[in-house]
Amino acid sequence: MKxxxxxxxxxxxxLTESEIETVIESVNYRSRFYHAGAVAVVAxxxxxxxxxxxxxxxxxxxxxxxxxxxxxxxxxxPQALAAAFIYGREARYPVNVIANSDAELLIIGKAEFLTLMxxxxxxxxxxxxxxxxxxxxxxxxxxxxxxxTIREKYAHYISSLPGAISGRVVINxxxxxxxxxxxxxxxxxxxxxxxMESDGLxxxxxxxxxxxxxxxxxxxxxx
Amino acid sequence: MKxxxxxxxxxxxxLTESEIETVIESVNYRSRFYHAGAVAVVAxxxxxxxxxxxxxxxxxxxxxxxxxxxxxxxxxxPQALAAAFIYGREARYPVNVIANSDAELLIIGKAEFLTLMxxxxxxxxxxxxxxxxxxxxxxxxxxxxxxxTIREKYAHYISSLPGAISGRVVINxxxxxxxxxxxxxxxxxxxxxxxMESDGLxxxxxxxxxxxxxxxxxxxxxx
DNA sequence: CAGAGAATGTAACATTTGTTACAAATTACA
DNA sequence: TGTAATTTGTAACAAATGTTACATTCTCTG
Numbered sequence: 472m473k474x475x476x477x478x479x480x481x482x483x484x485x486l487t488e489s490e491i492e493t494v495i496e497s498v499n500y501r502s503r504f505y506h507a508g509a510v511a512v513v514a515x516x517x518x519x520x521x522x523x524x525x526x527x528x529x530x531x532x533x534x535x536x537x538x539x540x541x542x543x544x545x546x547x548x549p550q551a552l553a554a555a556f557i558y559g560r561e562a563r564y565p566v567n568v569i570a571n572s573d574a575e576l577l578i579i580g581k582a583e584f585l586t587l588m589x590x591x592x593x594x595x596x597x598x599x600x601x602x603x604x605x606x607x608x609x610x611x612x613x614x615x616x617x618x619x620t621i622r623e624k625y626a627h628y629i630s631s632l633p634g635a636i637s638g639r640v641v642i643n644x645x646x647x648x649x650x651x652x653x654x655x656x657x658x659x660x661x662x663x664x665x666x667m668e669s670d671g672l673x674x675x676x677x678x679x680x681x682x683x684x685x686x687x688x689x690x691x692x693x694x
Numbered sequence: 695m696k697x698x699x700x701x702x703x704x705x706x707x708x709l710t711e712s713e714i715e716t717v718i719e720s721v722n723y724r725s726r727f728y729h730a731g732a733v734a735v736v737a738x739x740x741x742x743x744x745x746x747x748x749x750x751x752x753x754x755x756x757x758x759x760x761x762x763x764x765x766x767x768x769x770x771x772p773q774a775l776a777a778a779f780i781y782g783r784e785a786r787y788p789v790n791v792i793a794n795s796d797a798e799l800l801i802i803g804k805a806e807f808l809t810l811m812x813x814x815x816x817x818x819x820x821x822x823x824x825x826x827x828x829x830x831x832x833x834x835x836x837x838x839x840x841x842x843t844i845r846e847k848y849a850h851y852i853s854s855l856p857g858a859i860s861g862r863v864v865i866n867x868x869x870x871x872x873x874x875x876x877x878x879x880x881x882x883x884x885x886x887x888x889x890m891e892s893d894g895l896x897x898x899x900x901x902x903x904x905x906x907x908x909x910x911x912x913x914x915x916x917x
Numbered sequence: 918c919a920g921a922g923a924a925t926g927t928a929a930c931a932t933t934t935g936t937t938a939c940a941a942a943t944t945a946c947a
Numbered sequence: 948t949g950t951a952a953t954t955t956g957t958a959a960c961a962a963a964t965g966t967t968a969c970a971t972t973c974t975c976t977g
Contacts, residue, residue, distance in 0.1 A: 592812055595812060602826060868924065881926090900973080
């Protein structure tokens with residue numbers, strides 16, 4: 472098989488190796504090598520293809536007006552670049568894409584990829600699942616960042632956990648992870664939580680939280 | 695035609711009235727009436743169908759543990775409910791959906807809708823465009839909410855406008871809209887902007903902004 | 918072109934969060 | 948089991964934002 476790594480790609484899940492090969496060979500794909508440091512995509516460039524990392528790794532990087540760069544994220548095989556944006560209206564790459572190491576990308580025109588999905592329901596469902604799951608994730612993140620105060624975020628968060636109705640929940644993240652999820656600093660989160668505890672809203676033992684005053688807690692989630 | 699409103703639905707754009715009718719009639723759809731106040735969907739319910747508002751209107755509403763409700767948004771014909779989430783992994787409705795007035799919803803099972811898309815490339819592309827555009831929108835919002843300070847958001851915002859390179863940009867939103875977009879209050883935004891002006895970073899005349907000190911401005915966008 | 922309504926500028930004070938630093942408790946694992 | 952690393956708790960001060968209120972400037976429309 473030409474690109475064995477695709478076996479592990481969610482986009483091709485459910486297809487056998489030979490099916491993947493058949494599918495790929497049925498379209499006008501190309502693969503391109505990039506030396507370490509080479510620019511694969513410039514931010515703002517229109518998205519015209521599906522680009523899948525086959526080997527090596529690339530990173531997304533933003534550049535400001537002075538040329539200073541900020542790394543956004545690494546993309547490893549067999550992930551695709553900006554997968555959830557490809558068919559968006561006037562979709563453009565939000566970041567520069569640069570090879571971390573020597574890397575190879577599989578490139579399939581987006582019209583061709585559409586044809587592939589049209590011909591194989593599994594590919595279609597795989598892609599739809601990926602895009603919709605991404606939208607769900609983004610929407611979920613957005614909800615928490617939209618709450619004004621840390622107390623609101625925390626109240627909303629523990630209310631959505633299983634066990635909230637019984638009044639006992641367990642948070643399965645570290646405080647740091649939760650703080651990152653909320654977009655705040657850890658000490659600020661810790662302070663907000665301990666204040667909620669001294670206000671009698673909750674009682675906290677590390678990751679175990681008891682909800683003591685649902686009424687007052689929920690007034691925090693108001694908009 | 696049975697559901698003339700679908701003519702104006704982005705999901706069916708590019709199809710003639712009769713084509714839409716043919717498409718719809720080819721699957722197991724149903725339509726359901728809801729009296730004003732009736733609950734069409736309970737939050738947390740698995741998304742098993744595409745639901746399109748045909749008449750009347752419905753609203754998304756969140757309920758907290760005490761039963762208090764917060765209205766999230768109205769959905770009018772011919773919009774679909776949670777369109778971008780439908781094929782997500784274990785996708786569930788994030789909100790309760792309640793009829794504002796007497797309303798009619800068109801309901802097509804998601805497997806059936808998948809078949810429709812498989813059979814008509816235009817439907818497929820319409821849906822993909824909708825979902826990807828939504829992902830783009832969410833991702834864009836998320837970026838701005840992720841910046842810590844208002845100055846950072848503003849700097850990043852004006853840097854991304856056409857004309858930023860030439861140093862002159864025009865913001866085509868009201869201050870209030872921009873503040874909402876950033877998730878801050880309007881007076882806070884106004885203050886931040888006027889402070890940036892007195893710091894010599896920019897010069898502002900209502901919606902017209904001149905970028906005076908790109909270097910210092912861009913250090914604000916660091917992460 | 919005048920008046921109403923919308924948008925913007927600004928200020929004082931309250932509240933919230935960030936920053937930094939360190940101690941205490943827990944966990945991982947050699 | 949003991950030690951290092953991680954995680955959590957807490958505090959003081961600085962910085963940023965929210966809140967409220969009002970003045971000013973623009974814009975639309977009769």
